[in-house]
Amino acid sequence: MTTPNIVWTRIDERLLHGQIRITWGKHSGANLILVANDDAADGPNAAFMQAGMKASAGGEYAVRFFSIQKTIDVISKASPQQKIFVLCNNPTDVARLVEGGVPITHCNVGNMHYHEGKRQINKTVSVDDKDINAFERMVAKGVTCTIQNTPDQKPINVLELATSAV
Template identity: 90%
Template sequence: MTSPNIVWTRIDERLLHGQIRITWGKHSEANLILVANDDAADGPNAAFMQAGMKASAGGEYAVRFFSIQKTIDVIAKASAKQKIFILCNNPTDVARLVEGGVPILHCNVGNMHYHEGKRKLTKTVSVDDKDIEAFERIVKCDVTCTIQNTPDQKPIDILSVITETA
């Protein structure tokens, strides 16, 4: 069996929205956006969440909503024609994916908003201890994690920023 054609993986608290379609989707040349998120796939508001995200995709991409476990279970069955953009809203889910065998090589960190108990790393990325532990797990699996809000910005290694702001 061939490896799935994962062209981009991004953490964005907002999941699928216009910036993803307009900037990252085109940048990655994806044709399928896989929202890997338990709530969006099976949560009580899944239908509502999915409708909004499908509208944001503008019909330019096939869109799938899988739980983290389903993504782990079925990603190897993806067609070679599928250029997959995996979208998660937190680093713990990405850690679960890579630890579950999903062959992610790079994780782009976009928007993780400030909430009580988090510390600001950059204008668009704030983390707490759970997030830091998840990023460490991801990197331990040989996945590069960089903060980059838009493709024209210079990527910044997440662990170096965490260390600098500690």
């Protein structure tokens, strides 16, 4: 077992799309995008979701679709040559990965859209108590969680923003 070469972890409600490939993929130096999401891996619309995301990757990256549990179970078997970009669509899934032993040290938050029951804390990020709890769990495990929509923007601490917006 080796420590996987995780080069970036991002929360984006849209999962894999053009901005990930063009902006964050290049910025991170990744050669593999791991979509860690139960629905994209095994859900009833998984084949449809995967086809769209593979097209968004543009052939520039290897793409894998694993459930949260499978990611926890197999990521330590990754080749050292794999530069892994972990992509989730919510903070609870990232917290589950961290608590399951996936060595994530930083979580970049991109797009978490406004939905009923959430409050907007940033132009592109809205949270509820469940999201804040997940970020708190990650921070307690030593993970830095920052909002940064594009690499040229200054990172903003999620919890500082979320707690000041109460």
